[in-house]
Amino acid sequence: MNSLKKIAVSAVFLMMLSFSGSLTAQQNETQKEGNSLLISALKKHETNPSLDAKTIVIINKSESTLEKLKEIQDKKMKFVKVLVGDSVKKKYRKNGIEEVIEVRTL
Known part of the structure; x- marks a missing residue:
């Protein structure tokens, strides 16, 4: 009976290890997609440098520049969103903006 319990505990432990490994892989894939x-x-x-005039960069809910965006280290980025076309809010489209890049940092 004791050996049966050890086998069952070992099997559960191995399944937990394999499950946590697959979760880590999924998180890494998601981070790569965002970057x-x-x-x-x-x-x-x-x-195409002419796009700069048609783009708004928002870092931590404040308007910024592409140069400041490039200075942020990847590991400090928490959230990245790029809006183009119809996804851009009407208030920006009225001013000729075609792209919004939004970043939040840690």
Whole structure:
């Protein structure tokens, strides 16, 4: 009976280890996607500088610049959102803004 309990406990422990490993992998994939979104937006601005005048950068709910955005370390970013097209709020579209990059830091 004792050996059966040890086997059951060992099996549960192994299943818990494999489950926590898959959660870590999913979190890492999500973080990469968020950073790739920001990297894509920044590359688009490097290749087409005229977009800078049509973009608003918001860092921690305050309007900022692309230069200050580039200075933020990836590990300090908590949230990244890039809005384009119809997703951009009407108040920005009235002023000719076509893209909003919003970042929150830790």
